[in-house]
Amino acid sequence: MKRLPDLPVELKVLATAILVFAGLSILMGFAYIVAAHQGTNADYGIHAADIAALYTGPGVSTVTLISLAHIHLLGLIAVFSIVGFIFVHSTLPKWLRISLSVLPFLAFLIDISSWFLTKYVDIGFVYVVIGAGATFIGALGLMILASLYDLWLGRRSAA
Numbered sequence: 598m599k600r601l602p603d604l605p606v607e608l609k610v611l612a613t614a615i616l617v618f619a620g621l622s623i624l625m626g627f628a629y630i631v632a633a634h635q636g637t638n639a640d641y642g643i644h645a646a647d648i649a650a651l652y653t654g655p656g657v658s659t660v661t662l663i664s665l666a667h668i669h670l671l672g673l674i675a676v677f678s679i680v681g682f683i684f685v686h687s688t689l690p691k692w693l694r695i696s697l698s699v700l701p702f703l704a705f706l707i708d709i710s711s712w713f714l715t716k717y718v719d720i721g722f723v724y725v726v727i728g729a730g731a732t733f734i735g736a737l738g739l740m741i742l743a744s745l746y747d748l749w750l751g752r753r754s755a756a
Contacts, residue, residue: 601686601744602751611750612683616741623737649723652715662716666709676737677701684740687747697736699719704733 604612631643652662681698689697708729716721 598686598756600688600751601683601747602688602750602753604686613745614747615679616745619676619737620741622676624732627734635689645723645727648727649715649720652712652723653720653728657716661718662712666712670709673701673733677705677733679739680709680737680744683744687744688751689743691746697740700736701733704728704729704736708733 601609601612630648651657681701685694685698687694708726711722711725711729715726
């Protein structure tokens with residue numbers, strides 16, 4: 598398995614483009630959440646109740662939640678897989694590469710499950726939604742930044 602610093606420049610450029618676009622997609626998702634809730638409170642902040650309204654509000658049916666889960670699962674599996682594939686070629690310790698590469702998948706399963714728990718069990722599960730979302734976004738961010746660093750500034754193997 599080739600490490601990121603040892604890749605030829607054309608693969609480094611391709612991996613960089615992929616990582617930058619993956620990062621932008623995550624930032625746009627966050628920007629959507631902010632923009633969608635701007636002005637719903639007097640202070641223009643996002644509160645747990647605003648996030649809970651995404652799952653419990655009027656017109657949010659089980660069919661809508663299933664549809665959203667389906668779309669998010671299909672889209673994010675690609676992002677998680679591609680970023681994870683690049684990241685596992687980094688020079689970080691094996692245990693960290695394994696742990697961090699599967700963390701977005703696990704956190705997102707908890708996130709999606711919590712959508713339904715927020716709607717049907719207790720609105721307090723919205724904090725699990727927020728925590729799991731922050732976890733998978735944080736893990737992706739760390740993988741992207743570590744991979745970019747390793748691609749361009751990492752030590753090449755002595756060959």
